[in-house]
Amino acid sequence: MSHVFLLGSSVALFLLGALTSFALARNPRLCGWIAVVFVTVAAVPLCGVVGETFRTGGQPEVILLHLSSLGASWAIAVDPLSAFFLVIAVVVGVLSTVFSVDYMIRLEKDSVAKFYPVLLVFFSSIVGVLVTSDFLFFLVFWELMTLTSFLLVTFERESSTSQRAGRKYFIVTHAATLCMVAGALIVWQISGSFHFAAMRDALGTLLDTQPVSGHLVIFLFVLGFATKAGVLPMGDWLPDAHPVAPSGMSALLSGVLVKLGIYGLLRVFCSFVPVSASLQAWGVVVALAGVGSLFIGTLAALMQTDSKRLMAFHTIGQIGYVCLGLGVGLYCLADNPALAALGLMGALFHVANHACFKACLFLGAGSVLYRTGERDMNKLGGLGTSMPLTAASSTIASMSIAGVPPFNGFASKWLILATCLLVGMSAPLFLALAIVGLFISLVTLASFLKVLGAVFLGQADENSDVREVPWTMALPQVVLAALCILLGVFPQVFLWFAHAALAGVSQVGLPPIDLLLGGSWGLTLAVSGIQVGFWAPSAIVVALFLSGSLAYGIQRAAGARVRHVPVWTGGEEHAAGTVRYPASSFYLPFKEAFRGIYPTVRLRVPAFPASLRKALDLDRWLYMPLARTVEQAARGLGRTHLGIPQVYLLWIVVGAMVVMGILLLTV
């Protein structure tokens, strides 16, 4: 079956599911299950397309619609890069939908009629974004995706914070899209077409003939995609939008939507911008932007006490790592394709990893919210015993995001930072960036130790009736946590896909993966045949397991007893909630040192000076006086009508004399 048929049937299923779930929205649970069924079934043809794409290395392009007046045509093409992101979207999409079935029932104030149908349209727009190879239609799907995600973020209709956050999100990302519209049109001026290939050629010409315009175009594209990706400062929408969205949607925002910004950046840099010195410069810019946002984003995360807001800041931070990998890869693309491939693969692998652990973390935070109704970590504690599955998967995901071996976050961060260090031999800037990255990795760990400590450890409140979440909510978290381990232990398998995805779009021939990451049971970094690094997670896993069981055995053999005593001070016993170590008390000196790192700016409605307003009010000084003048003149004329026949006769005689006079004078 052709890929267009498969893609079409999958989108048709999404839309059909949207209609069906809209019709059945009176029963939230049924509606949720309908959505799950349709998403799962629609995922099957998508998986078929993905498998076929990786097997053949790309699907031929098919044109569905042609707009001759603009030179735009809706072209469908699936290459391995699209397929790579499709996989992420499918996995996170299906799991988040399953999670939402029970979760959404809790939000009883709002009808699910504005959740599942919109969610399914959101999925179809993501498919559209990933398979379209014409920029005009790409933008249409892109903005449809923004629109649907805005509707999902502002699901809670009557909460003013969620409306405000959603509005900010929509306006900021719409501005970004308008930037891309401008960039695309400037290129269109030369190419006369919006097709990706035509735009690439035109951008190449533009960079040669008018470098300023060419760089402006690249800047506009980067601005557009980086805003969606959450790179600071444009990514400021992220910490507001994530906490207010329903948790399934937060997972999708961080897991999929933000990643599509990276997809866009990869498209722009790998297939639009010709490999040249300017690409190298843009590599440095992207890396610097990435390091900036990972530094500020992660440190700002350290100060948060709202669990979902904290994770949103970490998304900014982790996207910073991705951008660092991307930047270093682009920097090397011209001179050293091997190092470039390593950096880009690291970035792409981190995209997949981040999708797994961040989705898992958001679902975990959502589960806690579902059971306790709290996002404020100061008011939580001791949930580890009552919610063991959630606690375990969140712990695994936290270790992954902090880059603790042998989890997946370590593998990708190692790849990115190792590349930075290797490049740093010749360009010391990247050495410095790598050191910042390493430091921030520690901050990430600290931040998530805080989350784990404050939410899951400590003593539970007395009489708390918190239980584990239903299986529909636990299962997605467990699957994602398992993926974190799998990707961490067998990175070479997944890196093969990342390599295939990059090889499909890169304009420079990348070295085959065997030369880059030789070795079947681990990663052996090799640049120009020289081995420069080695990472064997399976060996570490075995060692960890052995030492862990040894420690456990010693503890059991020693038979040490644990003594439980109630907490008391001043001769009085206290409730667990009042004596727990709260989240806001962690790392106080650090918070003090970096207090102003994330300033907030308040926007106001522009106030026009009253004088300008008066000057522009034409009615006041032009039309009304004019009307009054006319009226007065008319009244003045009216006064001549006295109603006396003799006066009228006099006028006639005078008039006749004047006419006669004129005639006599002129003739």
Add this chain to the structure above:
Amino acid sequence: MLTTALVLILILPAMGALLAAALPGRPARWVATSSAAAATALALWCVIAVYPGVHRSSLGSLPWLGEQAGRGILGVLLDPLSSVLLLVVAVIGLLTVVYSLPYVSETNRGHSAGPRDQSRYYFWLLFFVASMLGVATAPNFLQLFICWELTTLCSWALISYYRGETSLRAGFKALVMTHVGGVFFLLVLLILFVETRSFEFDAIAGLAPPRKGLVFFFLMVAAWAKAAQVPFHTWLPDAMEAPTPVSAYLHAAAMVKAGVYLMARSVSSGWAMPQGLAILLGAMAVVTMYLALSYYFRQDDLKRLLAYSTIAHLGYVLLGVALGAVGSTTGFRGGVLHIVCHGFGKATLFLCAGAIVYVTGSRSISALGGLARSMPLTATAFFVGILAVTGVPPFACFWSKFMLLAGALELPGPIGPGLLALLLGETLIAFGWLLYIAQKVFLGAPSPAARVPSDPPLAMRATLVVLILGCVVAPAIGIPLVEPLGR
């Protein structure tokens, strides 16, 4: 056959108007609906039958006007440009009439209307539709002028429909200001007749340079006054005193669109507009956009806010026409396409505002809030409307604005990128503010004024559903229609 159909398109609503005036209450409503529906069906058929060609036929002549001018002085013309206006006028006209069935009745909470008022209302509304259809199908400037002045008359009567002090004042203001524009149009007719002995659209290209500039300038003034552009923009916000369906029609399809149509028609007849004037037209359009935008932030009346948005969007259309006059075909097509796209988007918004007035009796933004709970359909329609009007893809105005922007970049030099930046800036600010207003009115906690039982009656809901669909499919119909345009 086609000629008969086109004449019927004009006659049917006019007959409907007379009948509606004669019949009281309920029969008037049925006559109005059926004549509008018949005219719309015929209009659709004609457009499909003629596309992409041109149909022109003459029906009568006035020999005393001279051999050349008098021949074919009455007739019908249907080409792609007039098809665009014809479709918008007919379809939105029908929707307005259907929407008015419950709106102009005793059940309206804001303004109830008795049977005699209803007859009067439908008479003027259908007469308005008929004269707008006449504008769309006019084959020469004279006939266009007659229909043009008829629309002025109808809008005067409809704006003053409630006969209150402010309505009468607003109606009079609209009449005077647009009629001043009409006087300039009349001057154009005189110059044209004296110089060329003809009223044909093409005659304008044959004028000698100094006269030609004058003629185009007068046409521009006429169009500015009719389309409420700076400096004649002040009548349109006051015209909000009209019943809301009338405002919707006035803004989306009729009256103001006649102004931009006149400009598009005269520019595209021979493409003879002097460059300097074209640049003036474009510059004034941009000024209008930003001036209208600056009024957004102070409005508390929902309908006045929408009125300023209309002013800005007519600026877009005129900018497209100006781009066409300086040589950008894509820009011209974008401008004409904007007539359709904006028509559907703005009609949706006004009819939503009307639904709010109908149910709550209020149109003050600060008094409203949280309406989405009781009026989900209206809320959906309003959101679709603002997205369509501000040009968020995939909704209507995205396509027309995109074509306009592409057209701007067809110009050489720095003008194109400069216009691009200005238009995108306007788009973003308008989008942000309208989104804010929509959230304020429909979302959040319900305000006391918003505690109402439900969405408006069936006829109004059906209209809104059709318009929501229209906001999505309008470009699919409009783009093929504008493709034959251009030199």
